Amino acid sequence: MPGENLTRVEAQERAALIRTHSYDVTLDLTRGSETFLSTTTVRFSAEAGASTFIDAITRTVHSVTLNGAELDPAQVSDGVRIQLDGLAAENELTVVADAIYTNTGEGLHRFVDPVDGEVYLYSQFEVPDSRRMFAVFEQPDLKAEFTFTVTAPAHWVVVSNSPTPQPVDAGDDAKTWSFPATSRISSYITALIAGPYDSVHSELTSSDGRTIPLGVYTRKSLSEYLDADYIFDKTREGFAFYEEKFDYAYPFEKYDQLFVPEFNAGAMENAGAVTFTETYVFRSKVTDAIKERRVVTILHELAHMWFGDLVTMKWWNDLWLNESFAEYASTLATAEATEWTEAWTTFAAMEKSWAYKQDQLPSTHPIVATINDLEDVQVNFDGITYAKGASVLKQLVAWVGQDDFLAGVAKYFKKHEHSNTELRDLLVELEATSGRDLTDWAAKWLETAGVNTLRPEIAVDADGTITSFAVLQTAAADYPTIRPHRLAIGFYNLVDGALVREHRLELDVDGERTEVAELVGQKRPALVLLNDDDLAYAKIRLDEDSLAVAIEHLAKIESPLARSLVWGAAWDATRDAETPASDYVRLVLGNIATETESTTIRTTLSQLALAAGSYVAPERQQATAEEAASALWALAQQAEAGSDAQFQFVKFFAALASTDEHLAAIAALRDGSTTLPGLTVDTDLAWELLIALVAGGAAGQDEIAAALAADNTANGAQFAAQASASIPTLEGKQAAWDSVFATDSAPNAIVRYTGLGFQRAADKSVLAAFVAPYFEALQGVWESRSYKIAEYLVAGMYPAPLANAELRDATRAWLDANQEPAALRRLVVENLAGVERAIAAQERDAQ
Template identity: 70%
Template sequence: MPGENLTRIEAQERRAVVDTKSYEVGLDLTRGPEVFGSRTVVRFTATAGADTFIDLIAREVRSITLNGADLPASAFADSRIALTGLAAENELIVDADCLYTNTGEGLHRFVDPVDGEVYLYSQFEVPDSRRVFVVFEQPDLKATFQFTVTAPEPWAIVSNSPTPEPKKHGDGTATWTFEATPRISSYITALIAGPYESTFSELTSASGRVIPLGVYGRKSLWQYLDADYIFDKTRQGFAYFEEKFDYAYPFAKYDQLFVPEFNAGAMENAGAVTFTESYVFRSKVTDAIKERRVVTVLHELAHMWFGDLVTMKWWNDLWLNESFAEWASTIATAEATEWTEAWTTFAAMEKTWAYRQDQLPSTHPVVAEINDLEDVQVNFDGITYAKGGSVLKQLAAWVGIDEFFAGVSRYFKKHEWQNTELGDLLSELEQTSGRELGTWSKKWLETAGVNTLSPEIATDVDGRITRFAIVQTAPADYPTIRPHRLGVGFYSLQADALVRMHHVELDVDGDLTEVAELKGIAQPDLVLLNDEDLAYAKIRLDPRSLQTAIAHLGKISDPLARSLVWGAAWDQTRDAEASASDYVDLVLRNIGAETESTTVRTTLGQLQLAANSYVAPEKRDATRKRVADALWHLAEAAEAGSDNQLQFVTAFATAASTPEQWQQVRRVRDGEVDFAGLDIDTDLSWQLLVSLAAGGVVTAAEIDDALAADNTAKGGEFAAQAKAALPDLDARRTAWASLIDNDDLPNTIVRSSALGFTNPAGVALLGEFVQPYFDMLLPIWDSRTYQIAQYLIVGLYPAALANLSLRDATRAWLSANADAPAALRRLVNENLAGVERALAVQERDAQ
């Protein structure tokens, strides 16, 4: 990716001499399947006589005119146009041919295999509006954007401003001329075009304005899109955020568009949010996925204030967007929708993600050091989203929720349509809460690492506590000891339940905190630090509590408490402080009683990792067989038609590792085994087929037959995954060549193929590809877009080997490539960290 980077210093230097006013962007989408026309007029002020540059990635630049003078073609080089001798007031006109992509970056073009219809959508975060029009590609150069689009007349054309009536040309094409946007950053501008189906509604904002609402989707998926539910959650979110933020929705309309081959969950384009089509449910999905969709809807809506109205100056403050949207969407989901256990979901999924990310060698403060665009590309991670959201929850509790919302409201009103830094928000929160936040910020937002909290318990001969203390530790590389507000819960077995008998809430600070009020109380069966999940810290279970959890975790009635115990047991396992085999026992004994869908989903994923990579190698085959057998029995015992039944059946298929188990998978798919209430619908049938492919039970021809029966985008992804999972070397080499030797596969096929290629069932074949993996790293990084390179570098890493040879080969590459781009080295280092952790846990399990 040479020539497409931008450093923070370059951005600061450019901002010092340039201020943007407006863009007029004309796009011609009628030039065929490869290119589109892009003509942009940029008006900006500058320091008279200054030199700078503007960004563009294009196949060809036809003309460049600066203040009436034509610039030579040589002014465009290395994804930049050099601008010299600027005036105080400037007008730049650039006419170019730009390329459609199939990578989910820039202007993505998709052809629906069902009906041949063409669909386009833009994805510009972080640096990809320059793939569509010439632009000062940095968030603190805000401007108004006025789009004019020429396209096939039957298409729907959606952008940030309301869609105007088109001017029809009589030749099957038409032109849409949009009103200019408010002053926004380039990365949240948008264009979505194609024969999308749509439906509309409206709501009345707190300002009294009527806000038009739209929901869009592809024709071939439209029957599955439950737009009324999306509208309902949107209205709930609007009401919640407008009240809590005391600031009315800032844009003219709000469209939500479900688009094909999307890389992320969604993108917060101002007034035109794009979502992954995974949220269009053509088959039965788990409650975890349904709830995740609601959180995502509210996350993107929160961005209309956090990020779109007020935007960070540079990407080191990305958390001002993402952490706040994560926190705001969770509290809104819990308080404004039917998904009242959203904080349990947050603990199970988001905080698990955060703790994992915070222990990688690439961990960083919430307010990260972002030196260039490559740095920020890899920083859309568990720190920026989940840790940031976690510490904001803690901050809101510390300053008071009403004071917190009041400070946020002041922040919006003071900085509307502008760019901000960390201190701008903290100063408003200090005003409303009366608290000094500089010390809090340094410990929580400006330092990296996660603390561990452990109980120290002493008892007398009668089992009563004589001393209770909480020990706080920090990793050697990140030694910050932080203040925490947390609860301590005492749980004891009562009849057939594990019941909380005592609870205290206290402040913990320093290396050791004595808890005198717990003296004299009988030691319970289970002690739960961070009861009610107020703190961001890993917690430890004492030996008695761990044994209680293994035997009785499912008997805790409170779902949040269960989630915390699940998490504590997993953390101890990952840190090689407890046996992976014990963790497997814990899950298999208790997961059948778990009622929270996301907790089940997260825990089953961790169970698979424990069985495939964490148990001692000599135990692995037996453990994998035992896990799959147990999941089969859990599926049989689950309530007919229940969420758990669906999760256990799919988990069994994923875990299958013996010919007998794969035959069971086949019998389920063929309808020979009938789980009452379970429909083998399209997506479940594919999931079962992927399992059969990994087990060598089906052929490539049978996969082709399945694709012929479901010749859809989703079917194509499943087929690619299944073919790449086939357990013979020729199939793997074919899959490898399709990914590495060619660069024409769309993003979702790349992602799916990589997932199949590294299926743990075929681990014996992965050793063949260790050296080719390292050989391809630099060429792929240099030749592919960031998103595709990341899919290949992370997705094809043979992590399932989890052995010394892979560790040593990874270390050798890092040692030999010290000058490789920092973002590439970060991805490889994170891969290495996973193997090193697996080896440590295996050693502990062998004891």
């Protein structure tokens, strides 16, 4: 990573000197497995006589020609940048270089399918990695037209941002594809996907009457599982929704969606050529939560075609706005344009819980973060960027009104099409359509960090009539901002066995105390729910009486969204060590059986596992985990046949299983001697059950090898890596450690899955041996690995399950001794925060 950074000051200076016009990029992908030939001709204006540089991460630069003059590559290139001096008013630069394929999911990623030996390529350029494929002024505000010409094996398919042309013969069993120029876009949303992909095609009619070709692509060995028709249906629903709400026709010529292997993210918004993780191609049964998340992701990336691709931020400090808008818009579209009508419940259960967690870390930051360089972007690409930003946009929509918000967005697209903007450009349009001055709102919500907590304060007389009602607002000591909130208060009572809302009040809350006179004189309900409908971004607490009702009757709350808010409030109080983790475990096990929303189940069971394994007092953790696993197995046996709940109870039972009885049940389920009505133990579930057996010491390398032989696929290899790393012995953990630290050849997906297995340990003491080696390795990893691989190692191989004072103290000691680099420190600080929170929760549980 050293030497590859770019500072904001450098970007501003470069943007002041030059204006880019066009790139002609010619790539030869037939030259072997390590490098490809990249020839770039870029045309740009400049301040005459000025000097600047172009970005190009290369193995070898063969030639650099500036305005007809040959420059000595040895003098002007260091493998990361090429220095350009004595520029003319109009310039033409040609760079010929060998660029490097990666296996890290950054730049041009190369993957070999173990099923058939076929090679598949795809690009991933956000944030700074188009420079790994061609020479480029790598910053979002230097937009240009891009023309790609690609020579590749004749049997391949080649896809880019522009419509795919008919290829011409290039000899030696190769063909050349010459793509038409793109519109003016930023380099990070250019794309190249190449290989023998299978595809399905369709089309739709845009609101301006154009026919938009649609394509869905996946590897040949996965194509039998591709449900293209459903993906096309959701895409059409998204197109219709966005074109109406944005009042702007789709801005590109075609729309391809490509599911690619070993992808680091959920998806990437390349203009007209969106890439997705191929885990969204379902070869085995998945939860409804995953099915819904795929729809949200499809609509998230589609929203980016307008917000991010058509109009792009000037610098990465506004990356949050790109991602937050797409997350908000995709949830809105999912709820209003698809069958997933409870999308806002999903948002509350998953996105907001992520946001609250991220916002309480020592590394939290304002939504509008200070981004001094590319490393700042990488570490701030987080739950604040996505989830808190989207939550705050939802609050803004409640503040200004949805119709006025969308009208302002539509004006923003028209005014700034094909250009770059800053946050203020959007706020100007929202102020114009809503009539609200957003200066104070933006300062308090976007320029400060931390999450507020809201509590009701209720007084009643002898017959239960409310005599006073106030909303109290507090802030963390380190982030003391008190903010304005638009929220609703719901009154819930038991009616015919259900807890239903009988009154709702929407109001503005500001200051440390907000009196709510409108509720005085009403009968106190069974349950008072602050932030009903989840308009505001804030942690909520239930008053004592409401909490007792919620715990007793949580399953009877009629509204899925209200249930999600109560689940969330209970978890927040547990994480904050206000209530014992053991109480949360009992709450979950007593109420989860009747929960209907898949994402709420998934989130809640994940939190159950963390509470049982790390937040309960250490002396009770083993017994609690055993109790939880046994309860989940009982729930799985009692659940509706073939239901999503049954499936999730089995999966989380496997994740928590530890006793001989548990392992025997899992082995029987896996080999078919025990069955559950409606449950099929398919390929992926069989792997999860095997991993549970390995982690419990009831299976080992022989069983892993047999399973991999039966599933010799990329998915199989990843599961096998996780299983091997789950072996619960010191020797097993050491082998997993060596497989990612002692060699740098493992691809990104294998590194990530190895971390998942490494952290799995029923007897956590086996991980104690890795505390010192972990800290000894950190600086070397950061210096020698790509950012994403380093992140996977720093986070995934941290022995977090120990969650004890020894790990805390060792982490603090490393931080005291290592003040740089800041990006690495942040990852370690976040690791430490998890341990400190666990210790605090353990101490509370022990009281």
